[in-house]
Amino acid sequence: MDSIFDIFLLEAVINGLLLGGLLALLSLGLNLIFGVIDVVWICYAELIMIGMYTIWWLHVPQGVTLWLAFPAAVLLVAVLGLALHYFVIRPVLAAEPINQLLVTGGVLFFLQALATVIFGIDFRNLGVRLPGFSVGDMYFSSSRLLAFGVAVAAIGATWWFLRKTFTGVAIRAISQDRSIMPLMGVNPNRIYLVTSAIGGGLAGLAACLLVLQYDVHPAIGLSFGPLTFLICVMGGLGNLIGGFVAAFVFAQFISVGGFLFQLEWGYVIAFAFFIAVMFWRPQGIFARSSR
Amino acid sequence: MSRQVAALPAGADPRRPGRTLKNVWLAVLLLFLLLPWLGIGQYPLHLIIIALIWSYIYTSWAVMGRLGMVSFGHGAFMGIGAYSVVLLWNLHGITPWLGALTGVLLSLLVALVIGYACFRFRIIGHYFALVTLALSEVVRLVIIALRDYTGGSLGITPKPGLADGATASLYAMQFSDRTVWFYIALGVWLLGLVLWKLADDHPSRRALQAISEDEDAAASIGIPVAHTKLGITLLSAGMTAFGGVLYAQYQFYVNPDTVSGIAISLQMVFGAIAGGMFVRLGPTVGAMFLLALSETLRVLIGNEHHGVDMTVYGALLILFIIFMPRGILGTLLQRRA
Numbered sequence: 001m002d003s004i005f006d007i008f009l010l011e012a013v014i015n016g017l018l019l020g021g022l023l024a025l026l027s028l029g030l031n032l033i034f035g036v037i038d039v040v041w042i043c044y045a046e047l048i049m050i051g052m053y054t055i056w057w058l059h060v061p062q063g064v065t066l067w068l069a070f071p072a073a074v075l076l077v078a079v080l081g082l083a084l085h086y087f088v089i090r091p092v093l094a095a096e097p098i099n100q101l102l103v104t105g106g107v108l109f110f111l112q113a114l115a116t117v118i119f120g121i122d123f124r125n126l127g128v129r130l131p132g133f134s135v136g137d138m139y140f141s142s143s144r145l146l147a148f149g150v151a152v153a154a155i156g157a158t159w160w161f162l163r164k165t166f167t168g169v170a171i172r173a174i175s176q177d178r179s180i181m182p183l184m185g186v187n188p189n190r191i192y193l194v195t196s197a198i199g200g201g202l203a204g205l206a207a208c209l210l211v212l213q214y215d216v217h218p219a220i221g222l223s224f225g226p227l228t229f230l231i232c233v234m235g236g237l238g239n240l241i242g243g244f245v246a247a248f249v250f251a252q253f254i255s256v257g258g259f260l261f262q263l264e265w266g267y268v269i270a271f272a273f274f275i276a277v278m279f280w281r282p283q284g285i286f287a288r289s290s291r
Numbered sequence: 292m293s294r295q296v297a298a299l300p301a302g303a304d305p306r307r308p309g310r311t312l313k314n315v316w317l318a319v320l321l322l323f324l325l326l327p328w329l330g331i332g333q334y335p336l337h338l339i340i341i342a343l344i345w346s347y348i349y350t351s352w353a354v355m356g357r358l359g360m361v362s363f364g365h366g367a368f369m370g371i372g373a374y375s376v377v378l379l380w381n382l383h384g385i386t387p388w389l390g391a392l393t394g395v396l397l398s399l400l401v402a403l404v405i406g407y408a409c410f411r412f413r414i415i416g417h418y419f420a421l422v423t424l425a426l427s428e429v430v431r432l433v434i435i436a437l438r439d440y441t442g443g444s445l446g447i448t449p450k451p452g453l454a455d456g457a458t459a460s461l462y463a464m465q466f467s468d469r470t471v472w473f474y475i476a477l478g479v480w481l482l483g484l485v486l487w488k489l490a491d492d493h494p495s496r497r498a499l500q501a502i503s504e505d506e507d508a509a510a511s512i513g514i515p516v517a518h519t520k521l522g523i524t525l526l527s528a529g530m531t532a533f534g535g536v537l538y539a540q541y542q543f544y545v546n547p548d549t550v551s552g553i554a555i556s557l558q559m560v561f562g563a564i565a566g567g568m569f570v571r572l573g574p575t576v577g578a579m580f581l582l583a584l585s586e587t588l589r590v591l592i593g594n595e596h597h598g599v600d601m602t603v604y605g606a607l608l609i610l611f612i613i614f615m616p617r618g619i620l621g622t623l624l625q626r627r628a
Contacts, residue, residue, distance in 0.1 A: 040417055091613045097416055098361050102564060103612040105557055110605025116598030218598070219554075226428045226553050233421050264436035271429045278422050279408045 009259065011138040016255030018140070020248035021148035022209060026224065027231040027243045028155055029081075029202030035175045035238030036195040039089055039100045043108035045225030046115075047084075047200060051077040051207025052216040053115060056124045066128070074204035081200020082193055089196075090189075108221070115218040123215040130212065147209040154205055155244065158198070162240075171195055175238065227267075230274045250274075323477070327470040336469045342582045343476035344537050345562065349574030350483040351530035353563040354490060355523045359415075359503035363556045364405075364423025367430040368398040368528045370551025372535030374434055374441060377449050377545055380463070382440065387449075387464035391536040395529045401426070402528035403521070410517035410524075415506065424553060431552035446546030449539065464540050472541050479537055480575070483530060487571050490526060495519050531559075561608050567618025576620040 030044045041047075051073040058069035088107060092099050130143040162168040170186045171194070182188060214220065231250050235242030250270050258266030327336060352365050375394030379385040385393075405426055408414075414422055434441050441447055452463025459466045466472055490496065498519045501509040510516050539545045548554060566577025584607075585600035592599055615622045 040421075088609060088613070095616065098359070098420070099612055099616055101417055101420060102361070102560070103609055105561065106605055106608030106612060108557070108605075109561065109601055109608060113598040113601030113605055117596060117602055121597060222553055226424055229421050230425055233418065237417070262436055264432045268429055268432045268436060271425045271432070274425050275405070275408075275422060275429075278414060278418070279412050 008138075009256070011140075012255045012259035013252065014138070015140065015144065016252040017248065018144040018148045019255055020251035021151040022144070022206075023227065023231055023251050024244045024247035025147075025151035025154055025202065025209070026206050026228045027235070027247055028158060028240065029199035029206070030228055031232045031235070031238060031240055031243040032158070032202070033195060033199040034232060035240070036171055037085070037089065037093075037192050038097070038178075038238075039093075040104070040229065040232075040237070041084070041199070042101060042104045042225075042229070043084075043111060043221075044199075044203060045221035045228060046108050046111040047077050047080055047203040048207045048210060048224075049115060049216065049218070049221045050080060050111060051204045052211040052214075052220070053119055053124070055208060055211045056126060056216055057119075059126055060124070066126075070208045073207055074201050077204030077207065078197045078201035081196045081198075081203065084200070085192055085196035090192075108225075112218050112221065119218065121218060123217045125215040126211060128212065141213070143209075143212040147213065150205070150209055154202065155240075158202070159240070161198075167191075167194060227270075230271065234274055234277055327473050333469060336473060338582060338586065340469065340472050340476045340541060342578050343473075343480045344534065344541060345578040345582075346575035347476070347480045347483040347537070348531060348534035349559055349562040349566070349578050350480070350487060350571075351527055351534055352559040353568040353574045354487055354530065355527040356560065356563055357568045358499045358520075358523060360520065360524065361420050361560065362423040362524075362527075363420045363553065363560065364426040365527075365531050365559050366427035366551040366553065366556035367401065367423075368531040369535035369538070369555060369559075370427075370430045370434060370547065371398040371401065372532030373539035373545045373550040374447075374535075375532075376464075376536045377447055377539050378440060380452075381447065381450050386462050387536070387540060391464075391533060394536055395532045398528050398532035399525055402525050406521050406524040406528075407517065410520045413506070424556065427552055427556045431547045434547040434551060441547070444547060446544055446549075448544050465543075476537065476541070479533070484571055486526065486530060490523060491571075495522060499523060564616075564618055565604075565608060565611055567621030567624075569617060570621050570624055573618050573620045577618065580619060 026045075026048070030041055034040055054073040054076050055066070055069045058064040058072060059066055064072075084104075084107065088103055089100060092103050130141070130146065132139055132141045134140070162172055170181070170191055173184070174181050174186065174188055174191050178188060181191075210224075227250065231246045232238075232243050234250070235244070235246035253270035253273055254263075254266040256266070257269040261269075326339065348365075348369065352362070356362065372391070372394035375397055376387045376390035379390040379393060380387055405423070409419055409422060435443050438444075449463075449465070452460050452465050453467065454460070458468050459471060466475075498509065498514045501512075501514060502516055502519060506516055535550055538550065562577040562581055563574040564577070565580055566575060567573030581604060584604060588600040588603065611618065617625060
């Protein structure tokens with residue numbers, strides 16, 4: 001019995017690793033926005049939901065090929081991110097920080113209800129199922145592997161962009177000191193807009209990967225939204241590497257905890273662990289030393 | 292209660308504003324007390340009861356929310372209250388009165404542990420909001436995971452405790468007559484307002500105000516920050532748990548998504564903010580406003596379009612937070628002053 005148990009545990013660990021890649025991508029955009037603009041988009045998961053609906057609507061009722069539907073969704077959510085910053089966040093940038101959190105909560109309600117009005121409360125799916133594959137006695141889904149690969153690539157690309165391009169360097173500079181940068185000839189408002197568009201684009205990319213694995217419905221954001229915030233907070237809000245590591249830690253809790261007990265208990269353990277970590281390191285495990 | 296607010300300026304006597312105001316309030320309250328006897332029908336009465344219960348719950352949230360402690364975790368306390376009472380009754384036949392006590396005590400315990408740790412380690416602002424959000428998800432997921440007892444996502448109905456032909460059972464806290472529920476809800480709502488007033492009159496009120504403006508400065512003049520914040524948190528959590536009890540007993544059905552988790556926690560936050568969390572009747576105005584909005588839209592566009600009311604509500608919330616962060620009542624009162 002022991003050997004079977006072990007191989008299934010290994011399967012859970014590897015599935016956790018694959019899930020970790022997806023969670024890392026989910027939290028990447030949110031984390032970037034927090035690091036640069038200092039605002040938590042509570043409605044981030046709802047932007048992903050809109051992206052998933054866009055792909056479904058283009059592919060299923062409209063018959064557009066997925067190769068066009070995916071970029072269209074990424075573009076649309078990037079524009080949404082831009083609009084969100086321009087119309088909703090900008091007016092409250094000078095207000096108390098908690099108002100910025102709350103205003104995006106209003107957007108959460110709005111987007112969720114709007115999706116209900118437009119698409120109804122039915123669960124929708126693409127009807128596309130990628131084949132699974134097995135290694136020895138272990139079974140894996142290839143959409144998870146794909147998601148993992150794309151997530152790692154996207155994180156690498158974001159990393160390269162932030163390190164090697166002028167705009168990327170300006171974004172990092174703004175996140176380190178927002179008052180001095182205007183003196184260096186960088187327009188913070190433009191940087192904020194670019195960051196919001198990138199954050200939205202990353203949400204759109206996450207939507208492409210999620211829609212291959214899960215059915216979309218208006219409340220889907222609530223099922224992974226909280227997890228996304230907690231990953232960012234645990235990694236230290238705005239710390240991209242911390243968020244990346246935290247995503248894998250969370251994924252292992254969910255996957256192995258869910259394997260040993262029940263799926264919900266996996267989540268309960270992950271959330272309880274989060275609360276405990278917050279008491280130990282209130283600014284996240286990998287808190288930036290400058291703060 | 293928007294009707295009452297509108298009545299204030301008209302009835303106010305400039306020479307003796309305090310006394311006339313009090314008379315107006317008493318008159319409105321008396322009128323309200325007679326409401327079930329004015330033949331308003333079962334459905335409107337149901338709406339009023341629901342509005343009163345939510346008003347009380349939003350008020351419970353705002354007791355601490357107005358002091359800069361924006362909790363996204365009050366769904367946890369409501370869920371603990373609601374499920375304690377139903378589970379103890381269904382599984383062990385324990386009267387809901389004891390169930391309510393258990394629920395309130397349990398949520399006080401949770402609030403004590405989480406609150407103490409948060410305040411001790413200076414978790415404030417976004418971080419406090421997100422830690423409490425995790426708490427409300429933990430409670431929701433535990434309820435779902437214990438599906439052998441709680442019925443999981445399908446929810447659970449309290450066992451009927453009324454004898455044949457009886458309309459009320461005090462022992463089972465079950466009443467088939469809406470009029471009884473109206474008075475219970477009204478009483479609890481008034482109790483919520485009284486508790487708010489008592490908290491305002493308490494010596495720690497000024498300390499809390501100072502803390503909400505600048506924690507470090509407050510600590511530097513000798514205010515015991517963690518201790519003071521914990522007191523108001525316990526009050527708010529206990530009140531919310533009792534709101535959960537009331538909701539479960541009146542609706543006669545609880546579901547993890549309608550009494551706990553992020554959705555319900557956000558509903559409390561935004562209900563209170565829409566009405567105005569800094570004034571005592573603000574959360575009540577928020578609850579009435581949301582109900583009036585959804586009912587008006589339901590009548591105007593019918594039942595088949597799901598989500599239109601929440602779309603309008605969401606859009607209004609965004610506008611409120613941007614243009615009038617003090618909420619409906621808060622802005623009205625400010626303009627008058």
